[in-house]
Amino acid sequence: MKVRISDDALALACGADIVAAGFKKAGVVVERVSSWGMHWLEPLVEFDGVGYGPVCVDDVAMIIDGRAQSIGRIEDHPFIARQSRLTFARAGKTRPTSLDDYYATEGWIGLAKAREIGAAATIDVVLESGLRGRGGAGFPAGIKWKTVASAVAEQKYIVCNADEGDSGTFADRMVMEGDPFMLIEGMAIAGFAVGASMGYVYIRSEYPHAIAKMEAAIRLSAHLIAPFVIEVRVGAGAYVCGEETSLLNSIEGKRGEVRAKPPLPALEGLFGKPTVVNNVLTLATVPWILAHGGDTYAAFGAGRSKGTMPIQLAGNVKYGGLFEVAFGITLGELVNEIGGSTASGRPVRCVQVGGPLGAYIPPSQFDLPFDYEAFAAADALIGHAGITVFDDTVEMAQMARFAMEFCAFESCGKCTPCRLGSTRGVETIDQIIAGKNVDANLALITDLAETMKYGSLCALGGFTPYPVMSAIKHFPEDFR
Ligand SMILES: Cc1cc2nc3c(=O)[nH]c(=O)nc-3n(C[C@H](O)[C@H](O)[C@H](O)COP(=O)(O)O)c2cc1C
Incomplete structure (x- = not known):
C-alpha cells in the first residue's frame, strides 16, 4: 500500500505532514511528491490511483478501507484536464529531489x-x-x-x-x-x-x-x-x-x-x-x-504571446491554484469557470492581475484575452500572471491608497518620483477619502501618476499608477 502526498509548503501549511504521519502509522508507504496545484484540496492524497482531498488525519482509516469519498483520478479532475501542462508537466507526479x-x-x-x-x-x-x-x-x-x-x-x-x-x-x-x-x-x-x-x-x-x-x-x-x-x-x-x-x-x-x-x-x-x-x-x-x-x-498561444502561462489564481476565489494554459484564454473563463468565482459567494467586483503594481480589472472587461499585447492595450499588465480576486466588499479608494503606500514602503529611494511621489500620493488619496477638495485632488493624483509613470527609474514607481488609476477609472463612485 502506497500513498502520495505533497511536501510543498502550501500542503504542509494545510497539515500534510500530520496526514502523512497518520498513513505511516497505519503501515502505508508514504511517497512525498510535488503539488498538483489545486490549493483548495490540500492536503490532497493519492491512494490506489485516486485522489482524496482535503484530507485530515481522521480520514486515514476510511481512505485505506475504501469508505471515503474520492475525487476520482486526479489527472481527470476538470481543473487539471483543462490545462496544457508543459512547464508543470511533472507537478503532482514526481518526488522533487529524486x-x-x-x-x-x-x-x-x-x-x-x-x-x-x-x-x-x-x-x-x-x-x-x-x-x-x-x-x-x-x-x-x-x-x-x-x-x-x-x-x-x-x-x-x-x-x-x-x-x-x-x-x-x-x-x-x-x-x-x-x-x-x-x-x-x-x-x-x-x-x-x-x-x-x-x-x-x-x-x-x-x-x-x-x-x-x-x-x-x-x-x-x-x-x-x-x-x-x-x-x-x-x-x-x-x-x-x-x-x-x-x-x-x-x-x-x-x-x-x-x-x-x-x-x-x-x-x-x-x-x-x-x-x-x-x-x-x-x-x-x-x-x-x-x-x-x-x-x-x-504552436501554443495567441499572437505574439507564444506558449503557455502558469497562471496563479489567488485571493477571494473558490478554486485557487496553479492553472497552466495557452495564452488567449479570457479572464472571465479563468475567474468564473475555472476559479469558480469568489470563495465568499459574493459577486466579483474586480481582479488585480500582475501583482501589487497590476491594474484592477472589473467584470465588464472579463472578455480580455490573456495576452501581453491585449493587456497592454487595456492599460493592464500580465506581470507574473497572478490573478487576485476581490468580492463586492472591497473598497477601491483604500486599494488605491494601498498601492501608493506599498510603493512608499518598498521604494529603494534612488529616484524622486517613486520616493516622494508615493508618499505625496498617499496624502492626496487620504484627502480624497476624507472628501476634501475631491475634484482638485483627483486632478492632482492624475498628474502625479503621469510623473511617476514616466519619470521613475524602474517599474516600481513607474507601474504604481496602474492600480491607482484603474481603481479611479473603473470605480469612480468609491472616490466620491
Ligand atoms: C519592482 C520590481 C519588482 C520585480 N520583481 C520581480 C520578481 O520578483 N521576479 C522576477 O522574475 N522579476 C521581477 N521583476 C522583473 C525583473 O526586473 C526582470 O524583468 C526579470 O527578472 C527578467 O526576467 P524575465 O525576462 O525572464 O522575465 C521586477 C521588476 C520590478 C520593477
Whole structure:
C-alpha cells in the first residue's frame, strides 16, 4: 500500500505532514511528491490511483478501507484536464529531489539536445519558441540570450530571479519546491548557450522550503551540469530586490538599489560582466522547449504571446491554484469557470492581475484575452500572471491608497518620483477619502501618476499608477 502526498509548503501549511504521519502509522508507504496545484484540496492524497482531498488525519482509516469519498483520478479532475501542462508537466507526479524520477520523465533531454546541436542553434530554438520573460516585462528570452552570447568577456553569468515578490503568486516557489532539477537544467542550458560557467539563484528568504530543495538538488546534480556551477543566494525581504538591477546589487553584497539603464545587465550585469537575468518560469520552460522543439512550443498561444502561462489564481476565489494554459484564454473563463468565482459567494467586483503594481480589472472587461499585447492595450499588465480576486466588499479608494503606500514602503529611494511621489500620493488619496477638495485632488493624483509613470527609474514607481488609476477609472463612485 502506497500513498502520495505533497511536501510543498502550501500542503504542509494545510497539515500534510500530520496526514502523512497518520498513513505511516497505519503501515502505508508514504511517497512525498510535488503539488498538483489545486490549493483548495490540500492536503490532497493519492491512494490506489485516486485522489482524496482535503484530507485530515481522521480520514486515514476510511481512505485505506475504501469508505471515503474520492475525487476520482486526479489527472481527470476538470481543473487539471483543462490545462496544457508543459512547464508543470511533472507537478503532482514526481518526488522533487529524486534524480530517478526526473530521468524517468524526460529529465536532462533538453540539456543533451542543447549540447548536441551547439550553443548558437540552442539560442535559435529559444528564439523560434517565442518564449518571453515570465518575470513581468515579457521580453523575448532568445534575444536577451543572443545579446549575452555576442558579448566578449572572460566571465558571464546566469542569474535566476526567484524573488517572486508579487502578491498572489507562487509558481516560482512550486517549481523550486516541486521540480528543482528542471530549473537547474534550464539554467545549465542558458549557461551553455551564452558561454557562462556560473549561475546564481536569488531566492527570497520567505521561501525556506524552496531554498532547501534547490540546495539539495544542486548538490545532487552538480556532476550532470558540470562545468556549469550554480549557487543559491538568499534575499533579505525587499520587493525592489526582484527588480533585476537591485537584485544584482544585492548579490554583490550592496544595498538593493536600482541601477540606471543603460548599461543593460546583458552587457554589464553581475560584477560588471554580461549577465542573463531570467525569471524561474522562463528558465524552467527551456528544457521542454529544447526537448520538444521551438515550433512545438510556439504552436501554443495567441499572437505574439507564444506558449503557455502558469497562471496563479489567488485571493477571494473558490478554486485557487496553479492553472497552466495557452495564452488567449479570457479572464472571465479563468475567474468564473475555472476559479469558480469568489470563495465568499459574493459577486466579483474586480481582479488585480500582475501583482501589487497590476491594474484592477472589473467584470465588464472579463472578455480580455490573456495576452501581453491585449493587456497592454487595456492599460493592464500580465506581470507574473497572478490573478487576485476581490468580492463586492472591497473598497477601491483604500486599494488605491494601498498601492501608493506599498510603493512608499518598498521604494529603494534612488529616484524622486517613486520616493516622494508615493508618499505625496498617499496624502492626496487620504484627502480624497476624507472628501476634501475631491475634484482638485483627483486632478492632482492624475498628474502625479503621469510623473511617476514616466519619470521613475524602474517599474516600481513607474507601474504604481496602474492600480491607482484603474481603481479611479473603473470605480469612480468609491472616490466620491
Ligand atoms: C519592482 C520590481 C519588482 C520585480 N520583481 C520581480 C520578481 O520578483 N521576479 C522576477 O522574475 N522579476 C521581477 N521583476 C522583473 C525583473 O526586473 C526582470 O524583468 C526579470 O527578472 C527578467 O526576467 P524575465 O525576462 O525572464 O522575465 C521586477 C521588476 C520590478 C520593477
